[in-house]
Amino acid sequence: MNNTKIKILFSEDDEFLVDIYKNKFEKAGFDVRSVQNLNSIISEAKDFQPDFIFFDLLYDGEPAFEVLKQIKNDDETKNIPVVALTNLRKEEDRKKAMEAGALDYVSKLETSLEKMIAVVEEKLQLKICPNCHERAKIVEGKCNLCGTKIE
Numbered sequence: 001m002n003n004t005k006i007k008i009l010f011s012e013d014d015e016f017l018v019d020i021y022k023n024k025f026e027k028a029g030f031d032v033r034s035v036q037n038l039n040s041i042i043s044e045a046k047d048f049q050p051d052f053i054f055f056d057l058l059y060d061g062e063p064a065f066e067v068l069k070q071i072k073n074d075d076e077t078k079n080i081p082v083v084a085l086t087n088l089r090k091e092e093d094r095k096k097a098m099e100a101g102a103l104d105y106v107s108k109l110e111t112s113l114e115k116m117i118a119v120v121e122e123k124l125q126l127k128i129c130p131n132c133h134e135r136a137k138i139v140e141g142k143c144n145l146c147g148t149k150i151e
């Protein structure tokens with residue numbers, strides 16, 4: 001049994017947003033880390049081994065599609081689901097993010113913290129465990145936190 005919280009890595013250069021995300025996701029029961037320096041994302045992802053990455057596409061006003069590609073091309077990080085988070089609103093940018101390997105794309109302007117949690121739940125197929133009442137990952141039919149069988 002993998003008795004750990006679900007780990008989320010935020011790649012986000014806005015310190016104010018990082019605090020908001022951390023606060024909300026930690027209260028919701030997730031283990032959260034963040035990187036503000038784009039150059040550290042790969043090493044942080046390898047060290048933390050997150051279940052999920054929210055990746056801010058825009059760094060210092062420049063789209064970071066190349067770094068997203070690097071995450072998806074590295075053997076140690078390529079299987080981690082990455083959802084792009086951004087203010088870029090052009091369809092073309094959405095397409096580029098998906099081509100670079102993003103699983104999905106969330107507009108910062110149109111989303112909310114609740115919706116972001118719902119995205120994680122959906123992509124990782126999390127369920128509320130009837131026994132421990134936490135958001136659980138189902139591993140071999142069992143809650144990853146308390147081991148209770150979940151249908």
Ligand SMILES: [Zn+2]
Pocket residue numbers: 129130131132133134136143144145146147148
């Ligand atoms: Zn449980």
